[in-house]
Amino acid sequence: MNSRLEQIRESERKSHIEMYSNEELYHSESWLKKPIKTVRDLIPMFSSFPSLKVLDLGCGVGRNCLAVANEYKNVDCSIDCVDILEIAIEKLLFYAEEYGVSECINGIVKPIEGFAISKDSYDFVIAVSALEHIDSVSSFVEKLNEIKDGVRNGGVVCLVINSEVSEYNKSTGEGIPAQFEVNLPTDEMQNTLSQIFNGWNVLKSTVQSQQYDIPRENIISDLRTNVVTFVAQKEI
Numbered sequence: 001m002n003s004r005l006e007q008i009r010e011s012e013r014k015s016h017i018e019m020y021s022n023e024e025l026y027h028s029e030s031w032l033k034k035p036i037k038t039v040r041d042l043i044p045m046f047s048s049f050p051s052l053k054v055l056d057l058g059c060g061v062g063r064n065c066l067a068v069a070n071e072y073k074n075v076d077c078s079i080d081c082v083d084i085l086e087i088a089i090e091k092l093l094f095y096a097e098e099y100g101v102s103e104c105i106n107g108i109v110k111p112i113e114g115f116a117i118s119k120d121s122y123d124f125v126i127a128v129s130a131l132e133h134i135d136s137v138s139s140f141v142e143k144l145n146e147i148k149d150g151v152r153n154g155g156v157v158c159l160v161i162n163s164e165v166s167e168y169n170k171s172t173g174e175g176i177p178a179q180f181e182v183n184l185p186t187d188e189m190q191n192t193l194s195q196i197f198n199g200w201n202v203l204k205s206t207v208q209s210q211q212y213d214i215p216r217e218n219i220i221s222d223l224r225t226n227v228v229t230f231v232a233q234k235e236i
């Protein structure tokens with residue numbers, strides 16, 4: 001691993017361990033307070049599917065995939081949940097038990113770039129604030145192509161990806177390197193997605209500017225980002 005990648009991974013690991021240790025899933029004051037609206041809005045789309053195979057890449061403690069499991073636990077629903085952090089998958093499995101959906105959830109501790117997606121395997125692929133942590137731009141593009149091939153006809157992708165991220169030391173205002181392995185300009189991110197998913201029915205394509213504080217090594221970072229949301233359905 002090169003040193004920039006190692007440094008980002010270590011910083012991300014520390015900040016997520018801290019967040020997952022201190023924040024409770026679906027607690028009203030947490031950033032984990034509910035599934036993201038885009039996923040909530042998509043859940044009813046699968047009500048006519050006889051069975052449901054889902055992939056959540058960079059699933060964290062299950063904020064999004066557990067909502068899908070909860071809705072479809074009484075049909076044949078299986079969700080592969082991938083995260084690089086052991087603590088994320090441990091907590092995911094704990095919450096799955098708590099919400100009575102353990103049978104639907106397969107927790108997998110692995111980097112996204114090391115998780116091979118078989119062709120025509122999934123009806124719904126979710127990746128929220130995760131694909132930008134793939135180890136390089138070329139692996140990122142490769143993974144998007146794998147996702148495209150991994151979705152069955154009629155299936156849906158829900159991708160939420162940070163772009164054009166900048167970070168500043170909150171107490172000094174000084175710029176610091178953005179802790180994202182893939183940090184594409186917003187236009188390039190949107191063009192990459194629309195080229196790869198060319199021919200799919202685009203259900204949502206938006207960019208939202210956000211600013212929030214995030215703990216980094218010994219400092220609080222003021223992070224600014226353009227969040228790209230891309231939802232598309234493969235032709236039936």
Ligand SMILES: C[S@@+](CC[C@H](N)C(=O)[O-])C[C@H]1O[C@@H](n2cnc3c(N)ncnc32)[C@H](O)[C@@H]1O
Pocket residue numbers: 012016057058059060061062063064082083084085088110111112113127128129130133134135
């Ligand atoms: C901002 S959190 C989002 C979690 C979840 N998708 C959600 O919306 O609640 C990013 C997650 O991606 C995971 N992650 C970061 N880099 C990863 C990688 N290369 N492979 C797999 N997971 C990764 C982190 O451990 C973390 O749980």
